[in-house]
Amino acid sequence: MSAYTLTVLCLCFAIVAQTISTLAALRATLRPPYRRAWLALTIAFSLLALHYGFTLELTTSTGLYDLPQAALAAIVSALLALGIVGLGRDTGHS
Secondary structure, three states, X not given: OOHHHHHHHHHHHHHHHHHHHHHHHXXXXXXXXXXXXXXXXXXXXXXXXXXXXXXXXXXXXXXXXXXXXXXXXXXXXXXXXXXHHHHHHHXXXX
């Protein structure tokens, strides 16, 4: 597998993981307490997903890519998704 393909896959995974985080945080905003905090997290996660989408678009349209950055994005996104989903479950919001 080429570095370019791996970069695209990592970015796609990061987008999916951030979308899961966004949905979990959005679901938690529907119930008190901490609605504003959950809303802020929802907005932040959706902006991160958008950022990774722009990075993916740049990669596919120009051929410029950064594999270490994409791998880091995938790892961080997966950890955030696991943390937010787990936190929502612990508080009864997910």
